[in-house]
Amino acid sequence: MASVIFAEGRTYDLTAIGRLCIDLNANEINRPMEQTMTFTKYVGGSPANIAIGVSRLGRKTAFIGKIADDQMGRFIRSYLEKEGIETRNVVTDATGAVTGLAFTEIKSPTECSILMYRDNVADLKLGPLEVDESLIAESKALLVSGTALAASPSREAVLLAVDYARRHGTKVVFDLDYRPYTWQSEEETAAYYNLVAEKSDIIVGTREEFDCMEKFEANPGHDDRITASKWFGFASGIVIIKHGKEGSIAYSKDGQEHRARSFPAKVIKTFGAGDSYAAGFIHGLLSGWTIAKSMEFGSAAASIVISSHSCSDAMPTAAQVTDYIERCARGEMSAG
Ligand SMILES: Nc1ncnc2c1ncn2[C@@H]1O[C@H](COP(=O)(O)OP(=O)(O)O)[C@@H](O)[C@H]1O
Numbered sequence: 001m002a003s004v005i006f007a008e009g010r011t012y013d014l015t016a017i018g019r020l021c022i023d024l025n026a027n028e029i030n031r032p033m034e035q036t037m038t039f040t041k042y043v044g045g046s047p048a049n050i051a052i053g054v055s056r057l058g059r060k061t062a063f064i065g066k067i068a069d070d071q072m073g074r075f076i077r078s079y080l081e082k083e084g085i086e087t088r089n090v091v092t093d094a095t096g097a098v099t100g101l102a103f104t105e106i107k108s109p110t111e112c113s114i115l116m117y118r119d120n121v122a123d124l125k126l127g128p129l130e131v132d133e134s135l136i137a138e139s140k141a142l143l144v145s146g147t148a149l150a151a152s153p154s155r156e157a158v159l160l161a162v163d164y165a166r167r168h169g170t171k172v173v174f175d176l177d178y179r180p181y182t183w184q185s186e187e188e189t190a191a192y193y194n195l196v197a198e199k200s201d202i203i204v205g206t207r208e209e210f211d212c213m214e215k216f217e218a219n220p221g222h223d224d225r226i227t228a229s230k231w232f233g234f235a236s237g238i239v240i241i242k243h244g245k246e247g248s249i250a251y252s253k254d255g256q257e258h259r260a261r262s263f264p265a266k267v268i269k270t271f272g273a274g275d276s277y278a279a280g281f282i283h284g285l286l287s288g289w290t291i292a293k294s295m296e297f298g299s300a301a302a303s304i305v306i307s308s309h310s311c312s313d314a315m316p317t318a319a320q321v322t323d324y325i326e327r328c329a330r331g332e333m334s335a336g
């Protein structure tokens with residue numbers, strides 16, 4: 001039996017809401033940013049990466065967001081269109097806001113960091129009146145990125161989008177996607193994250209992201225089961241806690257626990273793991289697979305992306321992920 005029942009007869013499998021940005025990934029890898037001279041430009045932003053990933057996996061995908069009225073904004077729109085993503089609700093900013101930039105530092109396969117330039121960014125200027133309710137009503141699932149809750153008016157736009165989703169029976173997938181520099185305080189983050197988590201069908205985050213949400217609650221041992229069980233009293237049916245190379249664990253409302261190990265990877269950089277994992281996992285649920293099989297597919301997609309230079313551009317097709325899983329099962333792949 002399918003682990004999540006999605007509404008039938010919808011045009012789109014997934015609509016994502018949140019930031020559309022630019023990643024500038026270091027070309028000279030295994031060195032600090034101070035010594036990095038050249039970068040390659042890709043479309044970025046966690047929800048953008050996930051939408052691109054889900055689209056590459058063969059799903060009908062749409063995006064709700066705001067882009068700058070400049071060359072970067074136009075690059076993002078045309079890339080999404082090239083990927084077959086519906087952009088009718090990608091609004092062009094008229095206030096002179098800019099595109100968010102993420103410069104990535106690849107010091108070693110395990111030491112990666114991101115330098116973000118996010119002052120006056122267009123993505124956080126998406127307003128509630130700009131959210132197209134009909135697009136959400138036409139979608140099986142809405143992916144919400146937690147970073148879009150960091151400031152108004154994007155915060156209100158997302159809260160309204162979540163309410164539209166609940167009104168129309170569109171499943172809400174909440175990726176915590178916590179980026180500290182976009183928030184004023186941890187108290188503010190916890191308040192808004194909890195508000196959306198209560199209305200979400202599926203919640204995905206790393207252990208550290210859930211810790212941030214639980215700042216003021218009793219879970220001194222950072223126990224994943226305690227973390228998950230809180231949400232089953234609300235709308236949530238699945239809570240996934242990601243543990244990097246150690247794999248991931250999901251809990252479902254029926255009391256079951258599901259685990260996925262990570263796959264071998266020749267890691268170039270670790271960012272992009274979570275976004276490709278989410279894309280693969282969502283594709284699995286949309287395919288009617290079990291939670292465990294969906295997690296396995298997400299983990300394999302993550303291994304492919306972290307073995308590549310980019311996040312968005314490296315998102316694999318379903319055939320590539322399946323082939324990767326089979327090659328690993330035959331012992332043909334080893335960690336780099
Ligand atoms: N070093 C790694 N090697 C292989 N797989 C990894 C590695 N790091 C992450 N992954 C895979 O990506 C998934 C998500 O990674 P994680 O680091 O937990 O999320 P995020 O990128 O959001 O911080 C993991 O569950 C795992 O399957």
Ligand SMILES: O=C(O)C[C@@H](O)[C@H](O)C(=O)COP(=O)(O)O
Binds near residue numbers: 049273274275276
């Ligand atoms: O999310 C961003 O703004 C930057 C991303 O495009 C970036 O490449 C990244 O950090 C991916 O995040 P992850 O999948 O959570 O590692």
